[in-house]
Amino acid sequence: MKRTSRDIRTANRYEVLRRLIAASPTSRQELAAATGLSLATVATLVGELLELRLVTEVGFEDSAGGRPRGLIAVDASGGALIGVDIAETYVHVELFDLALNVLARAEEQLRPDGSRPEQVAGRVAAAVAAVVDRAGTRAGRVLGVGVSVPGQVDRDTGVVEYAANWQWHGVPLLDLLAELLPYPLHLDNPLRACTVAELWFGAARGRDDAVVVNLGTGVGAGLALGGGLHRGVSNSAGEWGHTTLVLDGRPCHCGGHGCVETYVGAPGIMQHLRELGPHSPLLHPDDQTATIDALARAVAEGDPVARAVVRETARYLGAGISDLINLLNPEVVVLSSWVAARLGEPLLVEVRRAVARHALRRPLAATEIVLSPIPTDPVSLGAATFALEGALRSVRQRSGTTVTTGRAAPTGRAVATGRAVAAGSRTAPSS
């Protein structure tokens, strides 16, 4: 049993801050009612958040006949969080206030000949410097930078174990970045970033069990179980794209055959288009984005080939999602990432139909399938949330009765200057 009182205290701290971000100002009494925590627990957690300067007292409200209740709000200006979305061809960076509003954005292109680790780290540092510069004094102190890299990452060591795009193996990205950036750094991948974004701000908020199906060039299923991200024993849970859907089916770049990804990732959808409309003008052979955009427009115009492609994609996607519903019995399945965003409602409708044909009745009845409601880049938002979680995790405990020995336990303690050292974070040497 690795889950300790300390873990639950951190989870409760997340939850109180989440509620405050959703509805500020509010009172401790309302927070207690909304979270199911005792007033004493809420008061302790709010005290920690006040000490961290993440929230602030903003006055009192009358309570019918009783003592006036103190009101608390997120202190949007209490600090800044930076989310970095490293993709194959670009680095996209956003700077957020503590209410998770975007204050500044920056983007750097990555050229095919510029994908060495030092080069990518340099582009990231330049974009981070740009957002800090653009936000100016509004940025205040930067509490942390979350970095998302597509691939397999070790968040405890900050190493990118494997990134298929660039054939990176064992790249110590956070160490490279720590030489360039004076902020606490947190590494993870886009699948988990999107999942955490849904958990904090999207369709998984307040849900016990949710699955976030990421549809892009690659495909994955982020698991939010028991109200938290399920990482697995080596932080690689969610590799749903390589689930066998058709034994001995289409070859996959992973070396296998018939993987879900080969039927519902963007290249897989292009393959359906080739098969269903061999001479279709919708196909842009070397451009996934242009092809998916063209498909989305053609579906809206009633094009029969485009509709057939969406239906065929949904047939595979529906079978795969049904398997997730049967296995995990989630409250909600969220379709996320750029392919889902562009194909939108027409894809959703066909997926719901296909799932209704495949899934077992009892879990089906308990699940809804929705499009992600997050209007901005979920990867940057999720990455910034990792930085926020890092800041919350680093709170020094006042009254814990339990000492943790678990793998996920923080290894350091908070330092008031914002140079926190926590599990999965790296900071620059003091200068």
Place this chain on the structure above:
Amino acid sequence: MKRTSRDIRTANRYEVLRRLIAASPTSRQELAAATGLSLATVATLVGELLELRLVTEVGFEDSAGGRPRGLIAVDASGGALIGVDIAETYVHVELFDLALNVLARAEEQLRPDGSRPEQVAGRVAAAVAAVVDRAGTRAGRVLGVGVSVPGQVDRDTGVVEYAANWQWHGVPLLDLLAELLPYPLHLDNPLRACTVAELWFGAARGRDDAVVVNLGTGVGAGLALGGGLHRGVSNSAGEWGHTTLVLDGRPCHCGGHGCVETYVGAPGIMQHLRELGPHSPLLHPDDQTATIDALARAVAEGDPVARAVVRETARYLGAGISDLINLLNPEVVVLSSWVAARLGEPLLVEVRRAVARHALRRPLAATEIVLSPIPTDPVSLGAATFALEGALRSVRQRSGTTVTTGRAAPTGRAVATGRAVAAGSRTAPSS
């Protein structure tokens, strides 16, 4: 966020008792070291277990130079737990002491014309009465009865929502049993019973994330995530048997096609045998058990058809297990239930080979695949464990600071006589 301090206290209480069952006698200090909990927390939990008379003080040990340490042991005679395994053709019941040793067994046959709910409840009550009678004074007070029924069950209401064997729909089995038996009753299904048995006493013990693959007539995957059973939002998680492995493949009784179960359940294995050895004497067309037994013997003797059948079964099973490993990133995958027990090592070896071909490197490296080490009927053992968990859940809290609002929260309080009323339990009216 539904997980509260109360949930974690219950989980910690499970963990302390689990350690005590594994190694009695032991000291509070050793328990603290083994669980990572503080000595103060362990002392409180041990106090609760002493009050429940589940454990007992058994003396002191010398600690080098320090004060003598009190030793605690499970009080095997402190009560009895009963596990009921209802299957298609029989009811198997075992009575355990608190160290989970079997003190008595009983079995009742179920005839095809005797499967009405009242008839099955009658057989269960007869077998329970038989084990209590056989155990005699050794049984002491019965703390609870766990009942496993194959199908979809609502543990909170004690209703069998659907049991395919007998076409039961919405059968209030615990209410029927409560009229016949004066003990706290707990309903669940064999998949979850086997998973909990592994979690407490088998290969999942002390592991963060485990998958228990049940291979019988039907097939399922019990999920033990974060050290606890993952039930899903409507207690139906684990329906892995109806995962699509071959799109448009073999028809399944669920109405779908290509489900895992149709390739690796006992009838699916018989189908491989029909295809690979059309006139094989190993096939007993109307007897799954005899066929699997014959296959196991023939494999041991080097029969090429039998070996090919095991290899073909492992090819499908390996693909399906790889998908679970990729998705969930577990520490261990346990092959359980009667088909796995009978085909044993030869199946395990082929499954490991097939998984090594299919699974992604990072999660594969973190996972081991093993046969269940539980030597007795895991369903009765797991069902008895549900009764033990029910007894632990019903402990009155002494010092909780948090009030729970979650779905899984106990709704009643412990009553010292053993007639506890807890979530998911039913008791007979006081007589």
